[in-house]
Amino acid sequence: MRRASSFRATYDAALARWPGPVDSVDLPTPYGVTRVNRCGPAGAPPLVLLPGGGATSTVWGACVAAGAARAHRVHAVDLVGDPGLSVPAADRAIRSxxxxxxxxxxxxxxxxxxxxxTLAGHSYGAWIAAHHAALRPDRLGRLVLLDPTQVFTGLRPGYVLRALPVLARPTPERIRSFLAWETRGAALDPAWLRLQEEIAGFPAVRPVTGPRPDLAGLAHPSGGGPRVDVLFAGLARCHDSGRAARAARELLPGAAVDVLPGVAHHALPLTAAEEIVRRLAR
Known part of the structure; x- marks a missing residue:
């Protein structure tokens, strides 16, 4: 109970740093209750944001501060089964x-x-978004993939080896050390970083994994699917961003694909928020 209350207090503190009013709602789904943090004009075009694994919806605070909610109604989602305030259903787990x-x-x-x-996702959230777009292209007007993992290329073995201890037995020290290594010491939002440390006490849930999404149907937006934008982090340790970008351009010739230099994978939504918002506004 103490861990849960500490996590909630730290989560609320990170969310309190978002500018302007934030409306939080718990949506019932067959797989549990999903927490969504919303902001921006109620009638504005919807922007649904999926975080990376373990990052929680609070990771999008920098993008909101950079103006993501000026022209959009932002819906930042906590993934069910992941750290955050979403609550998985006791009788129906997400398995596929x-x-x-x-x-x-x-x-x-x-x-x-x-x-x-507009559905945007980072890392594992981008993998989920890509699968959804591949199977439900008619539901989206635009798909934005931010340094997507396991979508165009696989993970580097060295990254997996560094991540395994954090995944197997997370501690605040291991989480800090891993993030410092992957981001090359980038200055991350201290409130979000404290929340990441709190995740060490969060019940472990094995994330759903699977094949790469079949994006062939999204190759040309004129075919009726969503417009696709892909932005890779130039300093990502999880994959070779240049190789991933080449694969994305080959698979999706109609997409806007770029590599942002000087930014690491886990730091992307936090330290490149202005660039992300600029691209969302295009």
Whole structure:
């Protein structure tokens, strides 16, 4: 109970740093209750944000501060089964890609967005977003993938080896050390970093993994699918960003694919927020 209350207090402190009013809502889905933190004009075009694994929806605070909610109604989602305030259903766990797509369908239904949805995800959240777009292209107006993992290329073995101790037995020290290594010592939001340390006490849940999404149907936006933007972190240790970008351009010739130099994978939503928001506004 003490760990849960400490996590909640740290989560609330990170969310309190967001500018302007934030409306938090718990959406019922067949897979559990999903926490969504919303801000921006109620009638503005919807922007649904999926965080990386373990990052929680609070990771998008820098993007909100940079103006993501000026022209959009932002819906920042806590992944069900991941650290955050979403609560998995006791009798129906998410076990497959199909379950993830069904869960996100239910979230979008619950949000009742006005107009075409822009779905943006970072890292593991981008993998989920890509699978959803591949199977439900008619639900989206735009897909934005921010340093997506396991979408265009695999993970580097060295990154996996460094991450394994954190995944197997997370401690605040291991989490800090891993993030400092991957981001090359980038200055991360201290409130978000404290929340990451709190995640060490969060119940471990094995994330759903699976094949790369089949994005062939999204190769040309004129075919009726969403417009696709892909932004890779130039300093990412999880994969070779240049190789991943080449693979993305080959697979999605109609997409806007870029590599942002000087930014690491885990730091991307925190330290490159202005660039992300600029691209969202295009």
């Amino acid at each position: 890609v199909g379950d993830l797509v069904g869960w996100l369908d239910a979230v979008l239904d619950g949000l009742g967005p006005h107009g075409p949805v």
